[in-house]
Amino acid sequence: MILEKLTTYLKWEPFKFIINSILLGGLSYLLSDLVFYIFFADNIKNFWLTFTSNDIPFWEIIRATGVSLFIGFGTSWVENNKLISRFARKLHIADKYGEENLYSYFLNSKEVREVYVRDIANNLTFHGEVDSFSENEQISEITLTDVKVYKYDDSSFLYKMPRVFLSRPKNCIFIEVPI
Secondary structure, three states, X not given: OHHHHHOOOOOOXXXXXXXXXXXXXXXXXXXXXXXXXXHOOOOOOOOOOOOOOOOOOHHHHHHHHHHHHHHHHHHHHHHHOOHHHXXXXXXXXXXXXXXXXXXXXXXXXXXXXXXXXEEHHHOEEEEEEEEEEEEOOOEEEEEEEEEEEEEOOOOOEEEEEEEEEEEEEOOOOEXXXXX
């Protein structure tokens, strides 16, 4: 759940959710046992050997839940920084850039901070810093800070505002990065 909440576009189908829950849950138990027995156990009592017991190992569950928080944050960091995709690109294994769509890839680029958002239908141009964004099948959304608004047709300055949220149907706004 942490991984899904902290990544920008990761939404799992039920089957994939179950498989990843089993894998990440197993990893949580494995790492919690490894850390506990290496650093904290005076006598080694292996959870995996007593797994057939009828007793519910609440201490094991609590430890694995604690470890799962770190796994969730770690895997979110790996996903948000596209480390797997970057590694595969460096090895020439894949050409995938790591985002679900090009809109997110473009706006996640480190070079893209200051932008012009052209809203031609409303004859407006917004100039500001990208704060956040999202996109789905119907709409594109973007939040800008330190915004200057201009008329699109003649670029005359209209007003300034600290923050603006734009939500438009897909393909109705155009984003440009100034030189």
